[in-house]
Amino acid sequence: MENHLTVLDTVFRALADPTRRAVVHQLVDGGPAPVTELARPFEIGLPTFMKHLKVLEESGLVRSEKAGRVRTCHVQAERLEAAESWLAQQRSLWRGRTDRLADYAEKLAAKREVQ
Amino acid sequence: MTFDESLDIRLARIIKAPRSVVWTAWAEPEHFARWWTPAPVVTIVDKFDLRPGGAFDTTIKLEDGTEFGGQGCFLDVVARERIVFTDALREDWRPNKETFFSAIITMEDHPDGTLYTAVALHNGEADRKKHVDMGFETGWGTAIDQLARLAEELAA
Numbered sequence: 001m002e003n004h005l006t007v008l009d010t011v012f013r014a015l016a017d018p019t020r021r022a023v024v025h026q027l028v029d030g031g032p033a034p035v036t037e038l039a040r041p042f043e044i045g046l047p048t049f050m051k052h053l054k055v056l057e058e059s060g061l062v063r064s065e066k067a068g069r070v071r072t073c074h075v076q077a078e079r080l081e082a083a084e085s086w087l088a089q090q091r092s093l094w095r096g097r098t099d100r101l102a103d104y105a106e107k108l109a110a111k112r113e114v115q
Numbered sequence: 116m117t118f119d120e121s122l123d124i125r126l127a128r129i130i131k132a133p134r135s136v137v138w139t140a141w142a143e144p145e146h147f148a149r150w151w152t153p154a155p156v157v158t159i160v161d162k163f164d165l166r167p168g169g170a171f172d173t174t175i176k177l178e179d180g181t182e183f184g185g186q187g188c189f190l191d192v193v194a195r196e197r198i199v200f201t202d203a204l205r206e207d208w209r210p211n212k213e214t215f216f217s218a219i220i221t222m223e224d225h226p227d228g229t230l231y232t233a234v235a236l237h238n239g240e241a242d243r244k245k246h247v248d249m250g251f252e253t254g255w256g257t258a259i260d261q262l263a264r265l266a267e268e269l270a271a
Contacts, residue, residue, distance in 0.1 A: 091126070096153055097150070098126050101141065102128055102131075105132040105139075108136050109133060
């Protein structure tokens with residue numbers, strides 16, 4: 001269970017960034033694509049783009065393979081489906097609530113100490 | 116309490132605030148509404164009668180104006196220690212037609228403040244109702260957007 005949840009956290013974090021989200025969108029809509037083609041719409045250098053790709057690969061959302069000089073990326077649908085599962089959504093919901101409560105209560109406590 | 120890993124959720128967190136403050140943040144509606152949903156989603160507390168059998172009714176309002184209302188009831192309340200609630204029943208123990216979860220919130224003293232634990236127990240029908248209840252939409256594109264919002268919530 002713990003491992004499964006750690007995997008999901010990695011997936012959620014990977015998708016927290018707009019560039020990485022756009023890459024996943026592109027791969028879902030357009031199918032496998034070479035890295036250079038994926039990087040083209042973004043106004044960032046290739047090294048920066050490769051860092052994003054690394055995060056996506058580490059999360060298991062994307063895998064890439066090199067054939068000759070071309071590296072092609074694929075989306076790993078099963079990983080995305082795992083993250084979409086109902087329990088994962090519920091967990092995120094409760095985790096968000098817990099984080100916001102902690103933040104709120106800590107600020108409230110600080111405010112009361114001042115008074 | 117039985118815990119089913121395929122259905123249930125348990126989260127623990129150390130909150131760096133005294134238990135009395137964590138309790139206030141949870142148990143007083145004007146505070147509760149401030150953190151229950153992430154902005155820009157708004158929580159409207161319709162009824163918040165913190166006693167066993169007391170109503171716990173909220174309306175969740177999305178940015179586009181869509182509203183989701185829920186009627187629940189508190190099952191067990193021990194000041195500064197424990198809140199148990201469900202959507203299986205509403206005010207004064209009247210059964211709801213469709214049920215989804217029970218939640219057990221506990222607060223314990225901890226050297227750094229408060230050990231806060233939230234457990235959510237679900238029934239087997241949960242999966243069927245998931246999207247309707249939580250306002251999630253189906254489909255590839257929207258699912259990714261939804262995940263992104265969840266991720267931003269996690270990262271916040």
